[in-house]
Amino acid sequence: MSAAGSAPAVFVTGASSGLGAALAVAYARRHPAVRLGLLGRRESALAEVAEAVAQASGGRASAIALAADVTDSRALADAAARFMAEAGAPDVVVANAGISAGTLTGEPADAEVFRRIVQTNLIALPDTFAPFIAPMRARGSGALVGIASVAGIRGLPGASAYSASKAAAISYMESLRVELRGSGLRAITIAPGYIRTPMTAGNRYPMPFLTDADVFARKAVRAIEAGRGFVVIPWQMRIVAGLLRGLPNAVFDRLFARAPRKARVGAAD
Template sequence: MKPLVFITGASSGIGQALALRYHQAGWRLALVARRVSEMQAWCQQQGMSAETTRCYQADVSQVDSILGAAHACMTDMGVPNVVIANAGISIGMDTSIRQDLDVLSQVLSTNVVGMAATFHPFIDAMKDRAKTNGSASVGTLVGIASVAGIRGLPGHAAYCASKAAAISYCESLRGELKPQGFSVVTLAPGYIKTPLTSKNKFPMPFLMSADDFAHQAYKAIEQGTSFKVIPTPMAWAARLMRILPDALLDRAFKNQPRKHRAP
């Protein structure tokens, strides 16, 4: 039987591009999103058959919702070989405004708790499958973080905090699960041309298409890369940002436009 990949946030952007890349590679697809009708229409346009592709409606910020989709996937299609926790949101915030504390909670629930909830139901199932098959390789868990998780950016407090947490969470998970045969991959996209970034009103260096990102991400996942910033020029910029003194970082971002707040 063809291998199976489970992808959240698959109705647009990076998730959709990853779904297409895995489809082209011959994988079966379990696709999850809140906007399931849009996802189903796109699958039909791509010629994806019901035998190889299933769409599930879920909101990763609601734990029981994503758990339900995961269990439905395992009932319908079996245990995935690769699980990609891609669903995420990016909303600017201002800590001086009361309602933006709710924005922070929403972003953390989606980008961090949602990632953990996406992985949770598959861990024991993957271990049981490996034990039954006598396989040393258990499965691959992929967390889509962001280069924004490396340093905090003005107006991006919620998003940067959530992606920094996602990076650390996946690193912790890798330490826990690698001895058991799991591969845990953390991908940190730079600026990718998606609906998420289309509203940004500030420069986006090294902007790349979602399809190009998906191609590089697929290779990194297949190789079991522990952490990768995509694209490569952004990886070098990320290394510089890590070591840049605070005074220089503050000066660099002094006049940068803030991330837009939600209406």
Template structure:
């Protein structure tokens, strides 16, 4: 008697950071993996280093900021690996912006295309099949930066607040279908997204420690989980502060580096 295939995880942003850490955690639990990102060679090299052959893992190159590219990756996954059990939309960017600078409006547009529309595009190819099957888990990755706007972080904070609201809307739409929506809200995780930060990052986690907690929340189909919980408490306290006090508290706080500043801070490849 043939055994059913192992559960399948489809994950965007799989070439580094949170996406890669969660891919590793799901592989450890026996899942098959469909890895999606632009950096195909890096994903292939990582899969090989983990001992994941084509029967366990396939790589799909896609620009998650491009709708058609992302949808096409999902359709290839359906054709080659089947309908996923978990879809994890973790591709994203965090770049500082100054609204007075014209080039930063383009940064904002790309941030929304990747962090927001890219999340919906990752889910889209699988919704009909999951509804018909009556099961599946869609996971959106937000941030505690969604809870209050931080100076210099306008694009990122707004996009992650959008992820929270979008996932909440989708959860209501799918109520009773058997398809669950999970919103993961990370605090500070030591990834390429945070390596340029010039300010204090309380409760900083390793990607592996974060992935352990997020994996549990996804497996339990928890609707909303802040990781670590201490950041959830801190963020809610900030939410309660009156605006004048909040503004005073953040006065002089370091800002996220803008695109040019991040490029200047990154050493050239050897």
């Protein structure tokens, strides 16, 4: 976090809705003079989030809206440079952008969906962090936060792309955490369970421990400031994920073979 008494600078991807928007507002409430970089694909939605940030902070926070797609590494680098020109090196970078859809191997229509999910949920992580590493190292402090998912703990049928991307994100963040050891920078992995967002709105199956986005965001901000290396929100889902991880394959396969599956893009309801 920034020096004592100064407002933090926080850069958030996927900030136009869902968890990203909730995180931006949570930071504005906790640190009213926060300097926020809000990156997302939709300018109009970013403007709405910026207004919510202003209301949450009593007009004290500054929010820089940065319209870009995280799968475009050049656009990401340009957005990072613009943010740092106005706000300086960030104290926190949250690689939050993520998408989800059902996918089935062997379905031709799902091949491009699979690639897009992996590009957004995984490849965009290092691309998001890369422009900030050198200036944050030079300062000797800061947090790089990757938003993973409990879906990355065990492969879920019908969600192969999403589960694979989040499992890889967890491993990537672990590698980064060790790489940064001793640099003053921290790599923090946050694995949400079911959070009430547009991404989960279309799920046609029970979602245990469903948590409101603002509740998730408050807990996530506290976890980041505490420097926790890996955290599952809500905590109950960490128990569930641990139990699933410990199941023998034969038991897991039998339990989940007929589990409800996330809708595929373009699939009939």
